[in-house]
Amino acid sequence: MTLLSAPSVTIQRLRAASDSLRANFFFLPAVAVVVAFVAARLLVGVEAGDWVGRSTVDSARSVLSTTAAATITFASITFSVSLLIMQQGSSQFSPRVIHVLARDPFNRRVIALVVGTFTYCLVSLQRVRGPLAEGGEEVVPELAVAVGLLLGVLAVLAVVAAINHTSRKMDVSVILAGIVAEATAVPAEPSTDDRFHIAPAAAAPTAEGQPVTVVRFDTDGWVQQIDRRGLLALTDPGSTIRLDTDPGRYAIRGTALCTIWPAVTDDRLNEITADARRRVHVGSTRTMSEDPGYGIRQLVDVALRALSPGINDPTTAQDAIFHLGTVLVARLTSPPAPTAYGDDQDRHLLTPHALTDDELAELALAELRGATRNLPTVAI
Numbered sequence: 001m002t003l004l005s006a007p008s009v010t011i012q013r014l015r016a017a018s019d020s021l022r023a024n025f026f027f028l029p030a031v032a033v034v035v036a037f038v039a040a041r042l043l044v045g046v047e048a049g050d051w052v053g054r055s056t057v058d059s060a061r062s063v064l065s066t067t068a069a070a071t072i073t074f075a076s077i078t079f080s081v082s083l084l085i086m087q088q089g090s091s092q093f094s095p096r097v098i099h100v101l102a103r104d105p106f107n108r109r110v111i112a113l114v115v116g117t118f119t120y121c122l123v124s125l126q127r128v129r130g131p132l133a134e135g136g137e138e139v140v141p142e143l144a145v146a147v148g149l150l151l152g153v154l155a156v157l158a159v160v161a162a163i164n165h166t167s168r169k170m171d172v173s174v175i176l177a178g179i180v181a182e183a184t185a186v187p188a189e190p191s192t193d194d195r196f197h198i199a200p201a202a203a204a205p206t207a208e209g210q211p212v213t214v215v216r217f218d219t220d221g222w223v224q225q226i227d228r229r230g231l232l233a234l235t236d237p238g239s240t241i242r243l244d245t246d247p248g249r250y251a252i253r254g255t256a257l258c259t260i261w262p263a264v265t266d267d268r269l270n271e272i273t274a275d276a277r278r279r280v281h282v283g284s285t286r287t288m289s290e291d292p293g294y295g296i297r298q299l300v301d302v303a304l305r306a307l308s309p310g311i312n313d314p315t316t317a318q319d320a321i322f323h324l325g326t327v328l329v330a331r332l333t334s335p336p337a338p339t340a341y342g343d344d345q346d347r348h349l350l351t352p353h354a355l356t357d358d359e360l361a362e363l364a365l366a367e368l369r370g371a372t373r374n375l376p377t378v379a380i
Contacts, residue, residue: 025082028108032116040123044141057138060128060145067152068121074159075114081166082107089175092311094301096286096294097175104169104178110162117151124148172316176299176323182288183295184330192341196229199342204240204350211263215276217251222286227279228341228349234275235260237345246353248291251282292331293355296364299324307371307378314378321368321378328364332357 055063089097129139168174192198223245231241244256251257257280264272288294303320306313337354372379 025102025108025111028112029115032112033119036116036118036120037123039147040120040127040144043144043147044124044127046141046143055140055142055145057128057140060140060142061125063145063152064121064125064128064148067148067155068118068125071114071118071121071152071155074155075111075118078107078111078114078159078162081162082111085166085169088170092305093172093175093316094298094305096298096301097179103182106165107162110158113151113158114155117148117155120151121148172302172319176302176320179295179298179302180323180326183292183298183327186288186290186292186295195344196232197342198338199340199348201340201350201352203342204340204348205238205261207240207242207259207261210261212259212261213264213269213272214259215257215273216254217245217257217280217282218253218277219251219282220253221251221282221284223247223249223251223280224283224287225281225290228351230279231258231276232341232343232347232349234272234279235264235347237347240348240350242350243353245280246351246355247289248286248293248355249353251280293360293363295327296324296360299327300364300367303368304371307375314375317368317372317375317378324364328361331360 086098086102124141124144127139127141127144224247226243226245226247228243231243235241240261242259244258245251258276260272286294299320303317303324305311306316306320336357337351339351339354341349341351369379
């Protein structure tokens with residue numbers, strides 16, 4: 001059973017890694033540096049015709065060194081702009097909107113292009129050699145110089161585009177639309193088939209009078225993803241697992257992760273415990289990958305911050321409430337979150353802590369109703 005469900009663990013880890021990389025400012029530029037290094041090494045040895053233009057040793061060095069110096073300056077500008085938008089978004093709207101801002105791929109691609117150009121020019125510059133150097137023959141990689149010049153021009157245009165993109169990104173409606181896009185893309189439930197399907201909770205055997213096994217968290221953090229299909233496949237046919245957590249909840253070391261009945265035998269206890277923990281991914285931050293309430297939490301936070309005495313911006317609060325309506329309508333017109341799953345071997349997985357429609361509505365509206373009691377226009 002463990003072997004059969006192993007691919008789902010791999011998929012879960014890949015999804016977690018993909019979600020982490022989408023907000024990582026290091027990965028894409030690092031890849032660009034490696035690609036630029038290899039490309040420079042390859043192109044400096046390629047002979048080119050007159051169509052790329054002729055260069056002298058001095059002109060090649062001048063072009064490559066100037067481009068390298070300029071692009072490293074562009075990199076600092078792009079980094080500064082990216083950090084500025086995160087700081088502004090955190091202070092003016094909510095610290096939780098940084099999640100959406102950091103996942104914007106545009107600035108990361110610009111940074112990758114800029115640092116890649118810098119690396120390419122440095123490596124190409126190393127291969128330029130004058131006639132008085134050791135070896136006695138000048139080396140002017142004309143194709144590499146032409147490509148470096150082209151990359152320099154593209155880097156300049158990319159930085160200008162990044163500044164334009166950032167100016168638009170600071171529009172509160174654009175930030176809110178990004179939150180809505182991610183929140184409405186969260187799957188309401190895992191995919192099902194004949195072997196793993198939604199089942200009525202009443203069909204599962206109760207734990208009354210039966211010995212149970214409680215699997216507990218061995219770490220702290222936010223529950224980001226749960227492999228429900230894999231959890232169901234852990235135990236023997238006829239068993240029931242009750243999931244005592246859900247994506248979006250905070251896990252505390254030593255608290256219950258899930259409860260299994262009948263109790264797991266002693267010879268399989270360590271194996272089942274380790275497998276169950278692997279199928280519940282816990283991270284340091286909350287994400288939207290399987291958490292429909294996080295997008296609502298972000299929008300509510302933006303509205304509450306706008307209504308605070310320090311900001312006092314009812315128009316932004318109204319904008320957040322309008323976007324909040326989009327998320328609520330998308331969720332409330334979808335089938336409610338299942339509270340139980342089953343398979344073809346009479347195993348059951350109970351999910352009593354899944355976020356209900358009533359809880360979503362309360363999360364979206366309860367705090368705002370109190371905050372808008374003195375602002376009839378926003379309250380309406």
